[in-house]
Amino acid sequence: MINTSLGASPARYISSGYQPKKQAPLHDSPQFTGKKHIVPALLLTAAVAPFATATPISRKGNGDIAPSIPGSITTAIPTALVSRSNTDGDVATFTHANPTLTVHVEKGPQADKRSTKDCTITDKKAHEILEKPPFGPRNRSLFSKVVYGSTAYDPAPPQNRSKQDWKNFYVDAQTEFYDTLEPNPAQHAAHKARATRDVQLIDDPKIVSAIPDIEARVAALFLIGTPVEDEAFKYLRSGNVKVQFGPIPGGTDDKAISELVKDEQTGKQYHRITLNELYKGEDPRLHAALIGHEFNHQDGNVNSRPEEETAYAIEARLWLLRLLTHGNKLASMPTQLTQRENTEALAQLNTRVDGRLRTKTGSGAIYPNSSAESAQFTNFDQVIQVNNSTGTVKPNSPGNDYTRGAVQGFTKTPLKKDFTFNDSSNALDQHQGFFSDKQLVRIANASLDLNV
Ligand SMILES: [Zn+2]
Numbered sequence: 001m002i003n004t005s006l007g008a009s010p011a012r013y014i015s016s017g018y019q020p021k022k023q024a025p026l027h028d029s030p031q032f033t034g035k036k037h038i039v040p041a042l043l044l045t046a047a048v049a050p051f052a053t054a055t056p057i058s059r060k061g062n063g064d065i066a067p068s069i070p071g072s073i074t075t076a077i078p079t080a081l082v083s084r085s086n087t088d089g090d091v092a093t094f095t096h097a098n099p100t101l102t103v104h105v106e107k108g109p110q111a112d113k114r115s116t117k118d119c120t121i122t123d124k125k126a127h128e129i130l131e132k133p134p135f136g137p138r139n140r141s142l143f144s145k146v147v148y149g150s151t152a153y154d155p156a157p158p159q160n161r162s163k164q165d166w167k168n169f170y171v172d173a174q175t176e177f178y179d180t181l182e183p184n185p186a187q188h189a190a191h192k193a194r195a196t197r198d199v200q201l202i203d204d205p206k207i208v209s210a211i212p213d214i215e216a217r218v219a220a221l222f223l224i225g226t227p228v229e230d231e232a233f234k235y236l237r238s239g240n241v242k243v244q245f246g247p248i249p250g251g252t253d254d255k256a257i258s259e260l261v262k263d264e265q266t267g268k269q270y271h272r273i274t275l276n277e278l279y280k281g282e283d284p285r286l287h288a289a290l291i292g293h294e295f296n297h298q299d300g301n302v303n304s305r306p307e308e309e310t311a312y313a314i315e316a317r318l319w320l321l322r323l324l325t326h327g328n329k330l331a332s333m334p335t336q337l338t339q340r341e342n343t344e345a346l347a348q349l350n351t352r353v354d355g356r357l358r359t360k361t362g363s364g365a366i367y368p369n370s371s372a373e374s375a376q377f378t379n380f381d382q383v384i385q386v387n388n389s390t391g392t393v394k395p396n397s398p399g400n401d402y403t404r405g406a407v408q409g410f411t412k413t414p415l416k417k418d419f420t421f422n423d424s425s426n427a428l429d430q431h432q433g434f435f436s437d438k439q440l441v442r443i444a445n446a447s448l449d450l451n452v
Contacts, residue, residue: 123436123438126437126438126441129441129444130356131355133364134351134352134364135349135444135450135451135452137451141153142332142338142342142448143339144340144343147367147370148367148372149371152336153335153338155279155335155337156282156283156336157281158280159215163202163214166202170198170199170222173222174198174199174225175191175192177325178191178225179191180324180325181324202214202217207237210239210242210243213244216243216244216245216275216287218284219287219288220236220243220288221284222284222287227409228295228405229409231401231404231405232291232405235401240271240298241270241271241272241273242272242273243275245274245276246274246275246276247274248276255275255340256273256274256275256276256291256294257273257294258273258297259271259273260272273294275290279337285326286319286341288318289319289341292406293311294311296310296400296406296421298400298402299397303393304422305393305394306397306420309360310407310424310425312344313410314403314428315341316344316348316380317348319344320345320348320349320435320440320443321434323342323443323447324435324447327446327447331447331448331449342448346367346450347366349444349450350362350366350367350368356432357432357435358379358430359428359429360426360429361379362379365377365378366378366382395422396420397421398421399415399419399421404424407424410434411428411433411434413431415427
């Protein structure tokens with residue numbers, strides 16, 4: 001019912017021998033305004049346990065590293081790893097540069113009216129564009145203020161939609177998603193039928209049990225049609241994961257957090273994902289990318305850097321896919337979480353070598369024309385800062401079925417048996433896979449409104 005036709009090609013996996021780069025301590029940032037605190041474990045448990053009898057065993061999430069947000073803080077909790085980032089920082093000055101471009105490509109909202117295959121440039125021209133240095137923004141307000149010094153939007157206000165409203169929202173948005181990926185008017189009815197069928201999962205008992213909040217359930221449904229679909233829904237039906245909105249420990253603006261918790265009534269351990277309630281009103285397609293990140297963190301072990309590199313690359317590519325299909329109207333939503341996800345997408349899109357999407361090596365500053373601390377970053381993985389107060393970041397950690405499905409789907413490249421996150425992060429670095437050159441140019445030009 002929720003199959004995807006995104007098969008993996010039998011390309012050969014090649015290890016890159018990558019070593020993580022040393023990062024400057026976050027507290028050196030001029031924007032840093034936070035303080036370190038120690039939160040007593042008991043207090044923390046009481047404050048964040050949405051399932052009253054669940055005891056956190058360990059935590060990790062996608063606030064523990066802070067892409068492009070220099071003012072991050074780290075919190076120590078006995079026997080568990082938790083770290084988090086603060087809000088986007090103060091004004092950073094910005095100098096606009098004006099790179100010249102000889103080829104005309106449509107830009108901004110106008111291009112939304114056109115489908116992917118309408119793109120008037122050739123594959124060769126698309127590749128030539130991607131071989132150029134990283135693209136700077138034409139509209140700084142699409143990105144986090146800390147990077148481009150423009151408007152810092154608030155989180156979106158609560159939506160208060162009825163279930164029927166959510167269903168209609170999903171069917172309309174998901175039909176547009178399929179219509180853009182397969183722009184054939186004869187297929188429109190089939191696309192709408194698929195979305196109409198899949199939205200019934202909103203009442204599926206196993207899905208409801210795994211995701212009680214309807215906003216988060218709609219978000220998970222937006223993983224359908226993406227490369228992570230099959231394994232994401234197997235995981236959701238496994239009974240081993242729960243997703244909900246709730247407060248994040250310490251009340252920070254972390255986007256989400258993963259914890260391995262024990263249900264004291266049943267004695268069973270499960271993976272609890274808490275999406276920050278601060279962002280509950282944000283578009284569920286944003287939360288789909290966050291869920292796609294957190295599903296990687298299934299075990300209770302302390303994070304490894306390659307695990308976060310993998311999780312963030314999947315998150316960024318899920319958002320890039322949404323930007324491809326919904327264009328500038330999605331990228332320009334005036335909300336805080338949109339700016340954060342756009343900034344990650346920009347970092348991923350601007351990490352290229354010889355016109356191919358990479359993660360560990362790039363060809364110049366990924367935030368062109370930024371004067372923020374992060375302006376020095378030259379690849380996607382550099383903006384991922386794995387920090388905790390004890391410095392216990394593992395060099396590697398074992399993979400899982402969800403990660404395998406997600407990474408194979410996006411890279412179109414098989415992972416070996418018993419792969420580790422080192423393998424998956426290398427695969428994401430080495431295989432552009434899913435996205436065509438024209439699609440990447442379209443995202444850069446039309447959706448993110450970049451100076452291609
Ligand atoms: Zn994470």
